[in-house]
Amino acid sequence: MENLSFIQELVKSKKELNVTFLETINQEQILKTICGYLNTEGGWLVIGHSGKQPVAINNLDNNIVEKLKAEVNTKINPQPLVYIAIDDDGAGNQFILINILKGSRQPYTFSNDFYIYEGKEVKLANQDDISVMLRTSNKYTSTWEKITAIDCVLSDLNEDEIGKTINEANKMSKGETLPNNIEAFLNYFQLTDYGNIKNGAVILFANTPARFLQQCRIRISVLPEGKTGNVINDIELIEDNLFVAFKRVQDYFKRNNPLISKFDNNDWDRRTALRFPSEALDEAIVNAMVHRDYGDVSGDITINIYPDKMEVINSGEIPDDIVQRKTTIKPHHSVLRNPTIAHMFYLRGKMEKLGRGLTLISNQFIKAGYRKPEWTTQSGYTTLTLYSVAKEIKLNKRMVSFIKNYSEPMFTRKDYELFFENDISEKTARNDLSTLDEAGYISQKGKGSNTFYSRLKKQLPENTGS
Template sequence: MISDFIRKQIRQGEGNDTEFKTDIHNLETIARTVCAFLNTLGGTVFCGVDDKGNLVGVEDAKDHLQKIHAYLLESITPKALFTVNIDNEDGMDIISIDVPEGKDRPYVFAGSVYVREGGSTRMADAEKLRDMVQSKSVAAERWERRPSMAMEESDLDRDEVRRTVQQAKESGRFAFANDADDIAILQALAVYSAKGFTQAADVLFAKNPALRHPQTRVRVTRFASDKSGDTYLDDRLLQGPLVKVFQQTFEILLQHVRWETRFQSGDVRRTDRPDYPFEALREGLVNAFAHRDYSGFSGGITVGIYPHRIEIWNSGHFPEGLQPADLKKNHPSLPTNPDIAHVFYLRGLMERIGRGGQLIINACQDHSLPTPKWVDRPTGVTLTIFGRTGHEKELLSPNPRQQALLAQLERGDQIRPGEYHQRYAVDVSDRQARRDLVELEEAGLLLRIGKGASTVYRRTDRT
């Protein structure tokens, strides 16, 4: 089913960051648009949607997925990160190509540079092209693209290269032209050049990159209470190729996630549910690995497992101009390490570029959990995912208005903001009444559905 974020983007129609394609027969026009998005501010190509925003679907979408990805990857230079996925609505498949703003502009397709203006794609004029070339000439080469000063071929973890090839094939996202030559594979991934291995190749495919890059280590700590300075029950320091460390970290998280057993009224069958949605934990980890700052030895990733929350910290920052609140809506994507992110995507660990925050928020809402929090400090970004019985500090004590509402609403009951104001909060302003509902939503007691005038709040099963 299409997410509310994607449905809203389609409903807004074509524009600077959105393009509709009725079908996928003309890959050249799709490639021109992807090239233009890379050279501008990013965007999404929706295949199986007509010019008016009506879903018409793509037949045999799964059969075309790898073909589209391979064509775009091979025909656009330099190598670029984008994600290709299938969404289904009312039995119809559409193919979504999410494209971030490129970091290696200008990008070229079929010998030409394309840019996006309004809802159209056009060739870049001399002035636009000159601006892109000048910006590239003064920009510092990003860390992951710099040559590795110490990695040698003997350091290469060839099993990790093999796993990347196999998982890319299994996910249907890419098939390497020469999958028997490890160096050719790394070249196709843009992590090996005439200068040798890049820093990205080192941290992704070296046997022990921490020897040269101690900042690639990940610390996972399980605490006895919700206080970060309190006694810890487990403390591990993980190192190795990035994807392998990611998998080890995720496995530790799953080991410590508690399960809740429930019996619904009138049903003797047992329902088991984890305290945290696995997709939110996975996406939070992927974002930390893909978007953190690898340039400093003091950087890294730490995961704190508390009784009522999980915190994931990384030594990165939000892109300039992007705030944590922007993650709740469609926003431009500017990945910090597109080469590293691309390998995570090919291995089936990243679903779609630029929508990770939305996925985490949706997963927590579907799980009747409080809204997750991102905090961007000078030391790095912390994501907090609250558990089913945590988050007490977010709502220390419901006020009398909120208590009256909670006493009346049964699980699944809904109420509109205006109705709440009239029935329970007539003595306060409309703004304060809405704040009451937001606090209950953040505490996981209500779930917000819809936008604007259609907004309703549904009572969750949390007490």
């Protein structure tokens, strides 16, 4: 059996997550639902699914998605951060997938009405609901980006970068809602206030942001002898605004991300690929820039490159319910520590997988045949470890025998013990199944007493012993 697609995961998790399913493209209902999610805790909207099974949408294409984006950006105020794209379930069925983040500028309106999401339904908000919106803060949202930067004036900002952002924003909203004037644009997104320049504007657009904010730095170090060695071959220190810095990091890895060759276990064909998948690298850097805690003045983004891996370290802890056991990404509602910075990145087309970025990173490395990326949090910092080599996982004879001879597509730990006629302990069975899961031969599903496993398509190498 295959791993569940993201759509299937949403269906499976619909009781735990805020998920709405619509069978058809009903524009008014879509906009009401988006507005309701913006005013509460965010959520997912899947169009073309009943919640139980797919429902075909005729002539589904990107033109429909682009028109829907324009409607969202022109009819919901203030302009929200919403991800809309076509997705599939791996079985040939296509859907419109919409991820709505909890709004950072509540309350939001659609057609001058306020909506909230309550009891798995969207409803008109009353005065008490609106009062709660105005008084309730997001515990993960920082106020740092809205603090006034001392001594910074408008001429300290890069007009070209702001202009690029305005142009991209107008393309997305068809030029109907957002101001074209630089000062008015910055004011609309609360990056300035009566001439006062905010921290968010500095980190995003300043010509020399380090002059005002030391924590804008990105440090790239190459350590050829690993963590315990004393040699540093190369150090790149980047102190530009986020958009220029992102381009400089991209350019660095274009120069220093070599092609490597390897042989598959099952044949003698050589495969050539980048040492680190470039799309995943881009996503990892954007995540570090957007989600880091800029309130920590000593918290540079640090990229350490070792012979077999890379670490991307940023201040700020990832929420506990997003990553389990370091490598397992759970379906989740995106949380943004710096929502205005995230919105600017979204307008510039650098957050195309909003709410799916961690999954994209993981899938790209798995596809390349490398170890799964790992996320760890300690002392207020998050470390993403990206491996450039496959993890060698050795199977014992017992595991090989089970994979070769067990024919059922799904099974439990007890079934595994029975296969060996209860000649192994529960602990041994759990350890074996954990290894098979990590090696990619099976996939664990469910929790606690409802845990079961499914057999994946990965085949044993031909030279594996019996």
